Structures are given as C-alpha cells and as structure tokens.
Amino acid sequence: MNMISSAAPPLDDPRDRGGPAQPLLIARELRKHFKVKSDSGTAFVRAVDGVSFTLFKGETLGIVGESGCGKSTLARLLLHLVRPDSGELVFDGETVAEMRGITVNALRRQVQMVFQDSYSSLNPRMPVQDTVAFGPFVHGKSKAESKAVARSMLLQVGLNPDLFGSRYPHELSGGQKQRVNIARALAIEPRMVILDEAVSALDKSVEAQVLNLLRALKADFNLTYLFISHDLNVVQYISDRVLVMYLGAVVELGPVDEIFSHPLHPYTRALLGSRPSMNPKQRIEEPPITGDPPSPIDPPSGCRFRTRCPFAEPVCEARIPELGAWTDRESHVAACHMQVADSGHSRAVGNA
Numbered sequence: 001m002n003m004i005s006s007a008a009p010p011l012d013d014p015r016d017r018g019g020p021a022q023p024l025l026i027a028r029e030l031r032k033h034f035k036v037k038s039d040s041g042t043a044f045v046r047a048v049d050g051v052s053f054t055l056f057k058g059e060t061l062g063i064v065g066e067s068g069c070g071k072s073t074l075a076r077l078l079l080h081l082v083r084p085d086s087g088e089l090v091f092d093g094e095t096v097a098e099m100r101g102i103t104v105n106a107l108r109r110q111v112q113m114v115f116q117d118s119y120s121s122l123n124p125r126m127p128v129q130d131t132v133a134f135g136p137f138v139h140g141k142s143k144a145e146s147k148a149v150a151r152s153m154l155l156q157v158g159l160n161p162d163l164f165g166s167r168y169p170h171e172l173s174g175g176q177k178q179r180v181n182i183a184r185a186l187a188i189e190p191r192m193v194i195l196d197e198a199v200s201a202l203d204k205s206v207e208a209q210v211l212n213l214l215r216a217l218k219a220d221f222n223l224t225y226l227f228i229s230h231d232l233n234v235v236q237y238i239s240d241r242v243l244v245m246y247l248g249a250v251v252e253l254g255p256v257d258e259i260f261s262h263p264l265h266p267y268t269r270a271l272l273g274s275r276p277s278m279n280p281k282q283r284i285e286e287p288p289i290t291g292d293p294p295s296p297i298d299p300p301s302g303c304r305f306r307t308r309c310p311f312a313e314p315v316c317e318a319r320i321p322e323l324g325a326w327t328d329r330e331s332h333v334a335a336c337h338m339q340v341a342d343s344g345h346s347r348a349v350g351n352a
Contacts, residue, residue, distance in 0.1 A: 013222060015110065015191060016057075018093040024192060024224050025055040025111075030077050030087035036297070043297045047073040048084075049248040055192075056329055060218070060225040062239030062256065064232060064271065066293060070248040071228045075196045078226070079113055080104045092191075109139065112185035116197035118177035122169040128180045129154065129165030135188045153183040156220070157213060175206035179213070186217065192224045200229060211238055232275055236260055241329060244268050247304045248296055250323055254332030264334035267305045303337070313337075315344040 030051045033044040048070045055061050063071050076082040078089065080096070088095060091110070095101035115121045122131055133150035137143060151161040157179040159165075169177055178198060185193055195214070199207045215238065218225060229235050235242060235256070242259040244252040244267065252265040263269045273288030291308045294300050303321050306312040315337050322340075324333035337343040341350040 020057055022093055023054045024057045024092055026090040028052050028088040031085045032073055032077055033085055045296045046248050051250055053243055057224055059240040060227055060238055062235035062242045063228045064235050065245035069245040071245055072196055075194050075228055079111060110190050111192045112190040113194040114181050114185050114198045116200055118174055118181055119169055121181050124169050127166050127168060129161055132184045132187050139188055149187050153187050157183045175202055178210060194226045196228045247293055247299055252334040255330060258332045264339050265336050266309045266311055311347060313345050
C-alpha cells in the first residue's frame with residue numbers, strides 16, 4: 001500500500017508561471033538512438049524510443065523497468081546531459097529550446113539530479129561544505145552567502161556542518177555522501193529533482209533513512225521528484241504515480257496504488273510477480289517472466305513485449321499498441337491490445 005498521501009500542489013513560488021494545475025514537465029515523443037558498430041556495418045541502439053509523459057507539480061513520479069530499458073538515458077535527456085534526437089520538452093508551459101521558450105541553462109537552474117554513485121559524483125579534493133557551496137556561488141551569491149547556504153543545507157540533510165563540513169568524500173560513509181549530494185542539488189533552490197537510483201547502493205537501514213529524508217525535503221521545499229529505481233518496494237513507498245518502461249518505450253502509466261493492485265500490462269504484472277515474498281507459503285515456484293529482453297538494436301515488430309508475453313496473438317506482431325491518452329493524475333493507461341476494445345485481440349476488453 002502506498003504510504004504517501006496524494007500529491008499536493010506546491011505553495012506559492014514566484015517562478016511558478018502557470019499555477020498548480022499546469023504540469024511542471026511535459027515530455028513528448030523523446031527519442032535517443034546511439035550509433036554502434038555491428039557485423040553488418042552501422043546500427044543504432046534505440047535506448048529511448050518515443051517516450052511521452054506528464055509530470056505534475058508537487059508529485060513524485062516513479063520510473064521502473066528492467067536494466068537496460070532506458071530509464072537512466074531518459075533522465076539524462078530531460079536535463080540535456082544527452083541531447084535527444086527528436087521530441088519536445090515543455091517546462092512549466094515553456095518549450096525547452098535555445099532560441100525560444102526556456103533555455104537549457106535556465107532549465108538546469110530549476111531542475112537538479114542526484115546520481116547513483118555517490119562517491120564519483122563528488123570532487124575528492126574538495127571539502128563537502130565547499131562542494132555544496134559551489135552551486136550557489138556560480139549562480140551569483142557571494143562566498144559568505146554561499147557558505148551560509150551550504151551550512152544550512154547540510155543541516156537540512158542531517159549533517160552537522162561543524163563536524164562534516166571540512167571532511168572530504170573519502171571520510172564519509174555511503175549514506176553520508178548521498179546526503180551531501182542531495183544537499184548540493186538543493187542548494188540552488190530547484191523546483192524539481194531527478195533521483196536516478198539514488199538509494200540503490202545503500203544498506204537497507206540507511207536507504208530507509210534517506211527515503212524518509214527525501215519525503216521531508218519534498219514537503220519543506222515544495223519539490224517535484226522524478227524517482228528512478230529498479231526496487232519496486234521503494235517505488236511503491238515514495239511515489240504518487242508510476243511509469244513502467246520496457247525496451248525504450250512506456251508500457252504503463254498510472255497512480256501507484258492502481259499500478260500495484262490492478263496492473264494492466266502483462267509486463268507490469270510480471271515485474272510485480274518477481275518481487276520476493278516474506279511469507280514462506282507464497283514462494284515463487286515458476287518465474288513470472290521468461291526469456292531475455294530482445295535487442296534494442298532490432299526490437300520486435302508490433303508490441304515489443306510480445307516475444308515474452310503469454311498472451312501474444314497475431315495482432316501483437318502486426319500493430320504497435322498505443323499507450324492511450326491520460327488527462328490527470330488519476331489516469332491509468334497501458335500500451336496493450338488487450339486494453340483496447342475491438343483491437344482484434346481475443347482478450348480485448350468487451351469481448352465475451
């Protein structure tokens with residue numbers, strides 16, 4: 001069961017141009033194909049292949065999927081750390097572009113990212129207080145003001161600046177380093193934070209502390225989160241909505257409680273069925289999903305999941321299923337022919 005109440009719109013923010021009803025981020029048909037060498041010459045890995053979604057203000061959107069499905073590439077596309085081949089980003093009503101709307105640099109002042117590897121994200125030759133202060137300094141604050149911001153943010157994430165501020169990254173534990181990364185991300189007062197496997201490298205007890213910290217910081221600073229993880233239990237705990245990816249595409253999107261209690265897509269059901277149970281009477285006797293994911297260089301025609309789906313029929317090979325339209329936070333949609341009446345699938349909704 002989701003432990004978080006429904007996302008509340010953020011409090012008044014002078015940077016909020018469209019009001020609480022306007023989505024903070026809209027991604028439309030984002031694509032990124034990486035060129036690789038193959039036996040036949042040049043090929044392309046379709047890492048992200050037409051991903052669209054809406055991120056509402058004040059919510060946490062969890063993104064899940066198998067390793068290699070494109071989650072981290074998608075996160076980097078949102079900040080233009082990797083430039084998309086095509087597609088559109090709209091941030092609070094303005095298109096992200098250099099010649100019109102909001103520039104990439106302006107976007108990055110309002111969106112920050114926390115990466116999985118807490119150690120390599122920090123400068124090993126810089127004390128952590130200076131690391132946190134660097135962002136405010138390059139954005140125009142004086143050294144004294146930046147230091148004050150850094151001390152305040154370290155306190156916010158549970159690190160005493162008098163004790164930890166002068167330490168170097170190698171003198172901190174994994175959880176402490178990740179707290180520093182969170183403090184650094186929040187030091188320039190972003191409106192949105194992308195968390196890419198931010199707790200996956202931590203011990204479970206430390207992971208729980210950091211998750212609770214993230215929830216508290218979200219409320220204190222009126223943040224919006226995009227939370228990427230392979231841990232379904234963590235996603236269920238922290239998210240308001242969930243987006244499920246498979247082989248570079250979105251296969252299901254909806255409220256967290258709906259996704260976990262009534263999944264619509266066979267892949268989502270297989271993911272949920274793979275979770276280990278603490279009840280010895282509910283042991284998994286057969287794998288919920290078999291086979292390896294197809295190559296992202298040459299994905300199957302039609303539905304990309306059909307080669308591993310127990311319900312695959314000819315229509316699944318012939319046509320790509322559409323995700324469907326979503327209108328608000330409560331919309332629950334899936335890219336599956338079984339969810340479309342008259343799709344030609346024998347199990348389509350409405351069939352006897």
